[in-house]
Amino acid sequence: MPGKIVDRYDHVPVTKEDLDWAELVTLDLSLFEQPGGKEQLVKQLEHAVQHVGFFYVKGFNIAQEEVDRQFALGREFYALPLEEKLKFHNSNDLVNGEYNGYRPAGHRIMGNGIKDNVQVYNIPKFDGFHQRQQPPVISDHIEEIEAFSRKCHTEVVEKLLRLFAILLELPSEDQLVRDHQYDVKGEDHLRYMHYAARSIEDNKKVGGLYSAGHTDLGSITLLFRQPVAALQILNSDGEWKWVRPQDGTITINTCDALTALTGGYIKSSIHRVHTPPADQAHVDRLGVLYFARPNNHVVLDPIKDSPVLTRLGLTQNAFTELGQHLTTEQWVKVRQSQQQRRNKDIKISEEGKFTYGKGDLDIIPGLKAKMYD
Template identity: 55%
Template sequence: MPVAVPLPELGQFNYVPETKENIDWADLITLDFSLYGTPEGKKQLAKTLVEAVRVHGFFYVKNFNISQERVNRQFSMGKQFYELPLEEKLKYVPDLDNGAFNGYTPAGRRILDTESGLRDRIEIYNLPKFDGFFTHNHPAVIQDHLAEIEEFAKSLHTEVLDPLHVLLAIALELPEDYFLKIHDYSRKSEDHFRYMKYSKYTPEENAKLGRIWGQGHTDLGSWTLLFRQPVAALQIRHLQTNEWKWVKPQDGTLTVNACDALSFLTGGYVRSTVHRVVAPPKDQEHVDRLGVLYFSRPNNDVKLETIKDSPVLQREGFVKNQFEESGNPVPTMEEWTFAKQKWQRTNNKVRGDPKYETAQILPGFSEKVYA
């Protein structure tokens, strides 16, 4: 339920119109959580979820019991944060080169085009999970609304992530609380809530970048939740065809993708989907793109080894992941998080650099980055 105190005025957040261009949208499926209340509905949703994480890669969730008004307020908070002077935002930069990520990441840390010297224009503000393990200073625009942000972030667990974990357990013929236990909110994990801004380039600059703002990659946790953003820029690499497809913003939905940790835990049965961010269509190229996201991760002490208790994984032969096959030590979620974050922060991310295209993150695992 929303917080029961009067909410400070945030101003209106105005969404831009959706593109009218004819672009190649991905054909994604939708999980309707209005079916979640019955055993039959859960079974149906679990079957749909398997198709989503094995065939399509990304999917939508609707009827998840979080009002659009509450979502709009989060976009307004993100907008207000990014309107702060740069010198104020820079007070909240963590030790990025050593893998820290909570706080502010300024734009311009990556060269996207060596000839022109164009750099990324991506700004990030991450808020750690409200589990009592993290202390963090925030600018007033965030601090003054922290109770509301905490309530909103926790509602993403109860209304979205917990049901997804139950459905995945049902699909794998595990006890329904299997994934709930390893994603216990009260235990330390690196979940975080994010306001993210992509500032626009000119048409001429986009041409120099090949219209690619962020190279293809996978996310490192369990699930990523993305609230509807009408500025089209997200593309996925389809699991079956390997073609790049645009992800269409759908009213009243969350866009969700499964990530590395679930792929490791299921021996590759759940697939961590490659995705990227590109320049918007021409009729949206003139505006900035603001995103509100949530990144879910298993508890820090969870070892990323294949689940041995799932009859489904045993029957279908998903019994080892890359770490187990390599013979190297299997990392915990905490070790994987900071190893991948540090790799992402410190590698020379210039298009065409072979060190960037394929790079070792931990023994037994190399990640390829897709243009």
């Protein structure tokens, strides 16, 4: 029996507000196979990953129609009654660092008694190690979702990993790709993410934020163009800047695992989700993201055969300084356990400064999560 026909997804108009937009470089991945193209892209990439950790890519061989289909599927999932979505939620799993499936809004306290307004549905990569029951709106289109997930990996993630390898002067252009193989057990996932619009009063109580400043835990995050302005990045001058939704691009940010592997050479980007501007503040915000992480067995020690890291003396990271040599699987479990832990009531000042409860930010002994006001 054929699945439900999913209507086309129409994006809302972009904001007309005059916002303080970040100036980010755009890498054209269509240059990747052209003579001298990789070298040109690496030059663009070098400044971005050392100073901001954010950039755009275009020319990535995924049609806008394919992207919009994922937005449409996300819309259909979030339109389900809550009781249907909750069939794919397990609060005990979240406590234990298992994050695939559904997480309802209100799982954690944002601050000052206001619960978070975000729903998340994570679909693990199709490596054969993450068999899960899916709701019909997902299972009826699972082949299409898998094709999209694999394209994210081959058309974007792998190309960027090869550029990083060139930047690090690694012996093989494929070295990082080998540590991020799609069909090897790992924690990559596709995410549909839904932020519900809040009242002006509630937004004021949480400093005008949907999520506080943070870094992602993996290697690379792909954020497909989302016209509701809300994403902000912390630039190298310590200023929060809005990220402009640009047609035909994916916003990329580099993350903690890649920072660990490079001894801090590649910056883990700091970002937050702000209340949208006035002309969009009433609109729910739907996102489609892909999170790439090293394979589970990869030890997150600084890479030893990078001449760049050797010249700069980047031989330690936040884990090894504590005598820890965490695999990706171990890191994901402890970090996700901290992120999903039901927290105490965080206090937020009128200036938007956060005060966390004891233990809220503990990951492992000696290492706390960093959050940014």
